Amino acid sequence: MAKAAEVGNSIGRREILARLNQQLPPIGKPFLRSASYLKEALLLALTDSHQGSTHLSSPLDVTLKLGAYKSFSDLSHVLQFANFTATQALLDEIASTTSSCIHIIDFNLGVGGQWASFLQELAHRRGTGNAPLPMLKLTAFVSSASHHPLELHLTRENLTQFAVDLGIPFEFTDINLDVFDPAELIAPSPNEHFMNCFQPCMFLLDSLDAAGTNVDVASKIERFLIQPRVEDAVLGRQKAEKAMAWRAVFTSAGFAPVPLSNLAEAQADYLLKRVQVRGFHVEKCGMGLALYWQSGELVSVSAWRC
Structure with missing residues (x-):
C-alpha cells in the first residue's frame, strides 16, 4: 500500500x-x-x-483532549521522561550563564504545562540576590491537525499570565509545521x-x-x-513533505550536542523506579537519553548549544 x-x-x-x-x-x-x-x-x-484533522473541531473536543492529555501524563512515562529530562538540561545550562534572553524552540508543545514549571524554577534560580530575570522566548512548532486555535490561545494566555505573575518577560510564538x-x-x-x-x-x-x-x-x-x-x-x-534531518539542520546552523548531566540521568532512573509496570528502561543514545518500552524506543531527549 x-x-x-x-x-x-x-x-x-x-x-x-x-x-x-x-x-x-x-x-x-x-x-x-x-x-x-x-x-x-x-x-x-x-x-x-x-x-485538517477532525479530532479537534470544537471547543468541547479541546476540553476532552486536555483531559486525555492529563490522563496520558499520569499513566505513561513518556511525557514525564521527556519533560523532566529536557527541563533539567535547560536548568543545567542556565546555571552557568547570565544571558539576558533564553529562547526555547519546542517541537512537542503538548499543552505547555512543562514550561510553567520551567518558568517557576527560572524565577527561583535567577531571582535571588535581586538579579534581573531573563526574557524567555518560546517558539512552538505545531500543526493544524494536532492543535486547535482555541488550544493554542489557552496555552499562550496561561503561560503569559504565569510569567507576568513571576515577573518574567515572556514571548510566545507558534509556527505552523504544515508550511515549514x-x-x-x-x-x-x-x-x-x-x-x-x-x-x-x-x-x-x-x-x-x-x-x-x-x-x-x-x-x-x-x-x-x-x-x-x-x-x-x-x-x-x-503532501510531499519530507522528513526533516533535524540533527543535520542543527549542525549546519551552528549547534553542537551537549552531554546531559548526571542529575538528568539520575532523575530519569528515579522516575522509572516509581513505575509499577516492568518493561521501561533508559539508555544513553550518543550524548542524549532514550526511554524504551521493552525493545522499542518511545522518546529520546538531547541538548544542543549554539
Missing part, C-alpha cells in the same frame, strides 16, 4: 484500503490498533478531508516511512495496555493524542 501511495496509484490504494477496512477495526491488540490508525490516515490522504520547509531535508523510502510511523505507535499502545489503562480513558488518549500524531506523520508524506 505504501508503494502504491508513493507512485500515485489511487485505484490500487483504494482497493487495498477497502480490504483493510474489513480487517482492521480500531480494537484489539496494539499491533491491530496501530495498523488501523495508519489505515485511517491513508484513507484521509485519498480524500479532500486531509486538509527547512533547507536541509531528507526523504525516506515509503516502506521505511510507514514502518517509522507504525512501530513507535505499537510500542506506545502496548505500554499503555500493560499499565491496565481504563478502556474509556485509553480510547480518549488514542483519539485525541495518538491518532492525530499518526495522521500528521502519514499525511506529511502524502
